[in-house]
Amino acid sequence: MNIRQLSWRNLISNPLSTILCLLLMTLGVGIISLVLLLNNEVEQQLQKNVKGIDMVVGAKGSPLQLILSTVYHIDNPTGNIPLKEVAKLKKNSMVKSTIPLSFGDTYNGFRIVGTTHAYIELFQASLKEGELWSQALEVVVGSTAAQINDLKVGDTFHGSHGLIEGGVVHDQFSYNVVGILDHCNSTIDKLILSNTESIWKVHGHDSDDHECSDPDHHHEHDSHQEENAMITALLVKFKSPMGFLQLPRKVNETTNLQAAVPRFEINRLIGLLGFGAQTIKMIAIIIMVVSGLSIFISLFNSLKKRRYELALMRVHGASRWQLVKLVLLEGLLLSVFGTLFGVIISRLTLFAVSFFIDANYSFDALSFSLINEELWLFPISLFIGLLASLIPTIQTYNINIPKTLSNE
Amino acid sequence: MLKTQSIAFTYDGSHQFRFPDIQLQKGENLLVLGESGIGKTTLIQILAGLLHPMQGSVELNGTNFQDLSSKNLDLFRGKHIGMVFQRPHFVRNLSILDNLLLSLYLSKNKQDKKRATQLLEQIGLGDKLDSKPDQLSQGEQQRASIALAVIKNPDLILADEPTSSLDDTNCQKIANLLKEQAASTNAQLIIITHDQRLKSQFNKSITL
Numbered sequence: 001m002n003i004r005q006l007s008w009r010n011l012i013s014n015p016l017s018t019i020l021c022l023l024l025m026t027l028g029v030g031i032i033s034l035v036l037l038l039n040n041e042v043e044q045q046l047q048k049n050v051k052g053i054d055m056v057v058g059a060k061g062s063p064l065q066l067i068l069s070t071v072y073h074i075d076n077p078t079g080n081i082p083l084k085e086v087a088k089l090k091k092n093s094m095v096k097s098t099i100p101l102s103f104g105d106t107y108n109g110f111r112i113v114g115t116t117h118a119y120i121e122l123f124q125a126s127l128k129e130g131e132l133w134s135q136a137l138e139v140v141v142g143s144t145a146a147q148i149n150d151l152k153v154g155d156t157f158h159g160s161h162g163l164i165e166g167g168v169v170h171d172q173f174s175y176n177v178v179g180i181l182d183h184c185n186s187t188i189d190k191l192i193l194s195n196t197e198s199i200w201k202v203h204g205h206d207s208d209d210h211e212c213s214d215p216d217h218h219h220e221h222d223s224h225q226e227e228n229a230m231i232t233a234l235l236v237k238f239k240s241p242m243g244f245l246q247l248p249r250k251v252n253e254t255t256n257l258q259a260a261v262p263r264f265e266i267n268r269l270i271g272l273l274g275f276g277a278q279t280i281k282m283i284a285i286i287i288m289v290v291s292g293l294s295i296f297i298s299l300f301n302s303l304k305k306r307r308y309e310l311a312l313m314r315v316h317g318a319s320r321w322q323l324v325k326l327v328l329l330e331g332l333l334l335s336v337f338g339t340l341f342g343v344i345i346s347r348l349t350l351f352a353v354s355f356f357i358d359a360n361y362s363f364d365a366l367s368f369s370l371i372n373e374e375l376w377l378f379p380i381s382l383f384i385g386l387l388a389s390l391i392p393t394i395q396t397y398n399i400n401i402p403k404t405l406s407n408e
Numbered sequence: 409m410l411k412t413q414s415i416a417f418t419y420d421g422s423h424q425f426r427f428p429d430i431q432l433q434k435g436e437n438l439l440v441l442g443e444s445g446i447g448k449t450t451l452i453q454i455l456a457g458l459l460h461p462m463q464g465s466v467e468l469n470g471t472n473f474q475d476l477s478s479k480n481l482d483l484f485r486g487k488h489i490g491m492v493f494q495r496p497h498f499v500r501n502l503s504i505l506d507n508l509l510l511s512l513y514l515s516k517n518k519q520d521k522k523r524a525t526q527l528l529e530q531i532g533l534g535d536k537l538d539s540k541p542d543q544l545s546q547g548e549q550q551r552a553s554i555a556l557a558v559i560k561n562p563d564l565i566l567a568d569e570p571t572s573s574l575d576d577t578n579c580q581k582i583a584n585l586l587k588e589q590a591a592s593t594n595a596q597l598i599i600i601t602h603d604q605r606l607k608s609q610f611n612k613s614i615t616l
Contacts, residue, residue, distance in 0.1 A: 001502070001506050001509040001510045001513050001519060002513055006499065006501075006502065006510065009501045009502060009506075010501050013500075013501035306500075308497050309497065309498075309499050309500065312497050312498075312499070313499065313510075313514060314482060315456070315458070315485065315486075315491050316486050316510070316511045316514045316515060316556075317482055317483050317485060317486015317487060317511075317514040317515035317516065318482065318486070318514040319479050319482050319483070320478075320479075320482075322514070401458050402453045402458045402459045405449075405453070405458070405493070406449050406453070
């Protein structure tokens, strides 16, 4: 038997107030930790997909929409842009490399994107099976898209027009699956990739249905297509950071195109999201303070009942500091365990959410270890625990033994 | 041995308690009788080193309480003095056995579980080792509180009205138990009470 064990016994002998204190602390810390984790996860996901893309060029419109539609594939594109214009940009001395993107069709809601092999390299995605496309109408399917649509190498399917399900089916051309990508936890998992020509072919054909049977005409049609060819957007990587200063402005001012820098737009978006997170954090901090208050009340009440007990311990030889340690330990145990439970529960919640909402979305393993901002929760809750124990501790230190003993 | 010299104490400055000098040898018992309000509890708290007398000195086994720092006095009391109160009190969240072990821990004695168990068996609480204090009857609680006072083999046992809330049978039992336990460790026993039933049991007594 020692002081530590005694404070533990005291806590478990008052299960109701102990549970209340723990619950409040767990709730406060849990919410903060959950918000931090989600923020971290969203930011990581946003930043991850933006990697290697310095600038996106597309049709005029909202820059955020351009980024959302071309980088994350979660919004409609702003329109199409002529390949001719884009070709000029490619020659600019500050541009290191470019990747064209063309889309407008889907298969069961999964976007079919016409691009180059460089797009797959951008995501550092690797083939799980099959090979990359080598000609039009061959497609490589992202892991999620393949899994949900049950697509395998050798399968064929028809794309449908429009970015939402239920568009007109392009049934004259069918796509052949030649490869499946490994899961890489980014937007590419949900895409079906092909070359740009596939998109042109399907749509060029679509508009001039009757000309298809004539091979000569077809050839003519193709060259005609090259000239007026459109793509949806161009992803640009700069040679040096100098590009950020000059190119986006130049494009926006001198051409009919729109240039947007993903990094800026994402920071703007995170800033907007951050406001909501900040509010939730404030609420959680209030809950933590209330938990501190409940620790204080519970210690204060139990001390009132235990005054005689503490005096008795002094009679048995306990020093003032031993009693201080006893009371302080009870307060700190509550806050530390509350914090620990909070951090654990936020992870369980995240796990459950990711499990129920989207079986294919796996949170990065990193989120399950402590993230930096969370480390702050421990000193903060320790401080709250200390503050809550302060008055009861002072009372304990100054306990008047003779008076307590004679008053019972 | 215990030696007090011209102890006086006052709570408010106007009314002063003066206590007769006490000298007690090892193994000796003393009954201090007095009516309510005469300062019995004050005297016992001075003898325990819980209150500092305004005048005079208390010396136990050659150690003068005045020479000890408050921390050392706490420890000295824990090691050498056992106290029994009118109403028994325990650390309520611990079993009787753990209460004894805690008392040993606080007085920096070895936590001898075997001895604590033996002591409880000896005073008839062998089957209550793991009971919480609330689960004991009043007589049992008073016996347990004596065990709590004597577990660390104190040189001085101070009992403050140990029998006043008990019936005649239990009063007799407790008085005997106190004497037995004091004798077994050769401790000095001081009982302060207004309970006249005890007068016949002790040959040395003073009245305040």
